[in-house]
Amino acid sequence: MANAKDAIILDDKAQALAHYPHARKVGNLLFLCGTSSRKPDNSHVGVTVHNDGSVDLDIEAQTEAVIENMRGILQAAGADLDALVDVTTFLVNMDDFKGYNKVYNRFFDKETGPARTTVAVHQLPHPNLLIEIKGIAVLPTS
Secondary structure, three states: OOOHHHEEOOOOOOOOOOOOOOEEEEOOEEEEEEEOOEOOOOOEOOEEEOOOOOEEEOHHHHHHHHHHHHHHHHHHOOOOHHHEEEEEEEEOOHHHHHHHHHHHHHHOOOOOOOEEEEEEOOOOOOOOOOEEEEEEEEOOOO
C-alpha cells in the first residue's frame, strides 16, 4: 500500500488543481498523473493570445512542454524519459495527431520508447490545453 512518503510533489512545477501529487511511487514503479503544458504561474506553453482576444494554440509547443514537464517529474524521482514503459495521451482534436507525433518522435524511438495509447477526448481541464499525457515508469533500483 502506498503512503504519503511515496508522493512526488514538486514546488517548481504547476501545482495540482485538486488534492493529488505529480506522481506516486509504488515499489519501483512511478505513476505520473496527467501532465499538461501548464507552467507554475498557471499560464500555458503553446498559447498565443492576440490583442483582439483571439487565441492560437500550438500542438507542437504544447507536446514538447508536456514531455519536458514529465521529464522534470521523472528526474525528481531519480529517472528520466527512458524509464517510461507506458503512456496514455489525450488529444482534444485528432487533427493534432501529426504535430504531436512529430514532437513525440524527437524524444522516443520504437525500440526503446514506451508503449503508447492515444485517445481523443471532448475537452481537457482548461480550454487552452490541446494535450495531456500520463505515464508509468520503472525506476532504477539503487
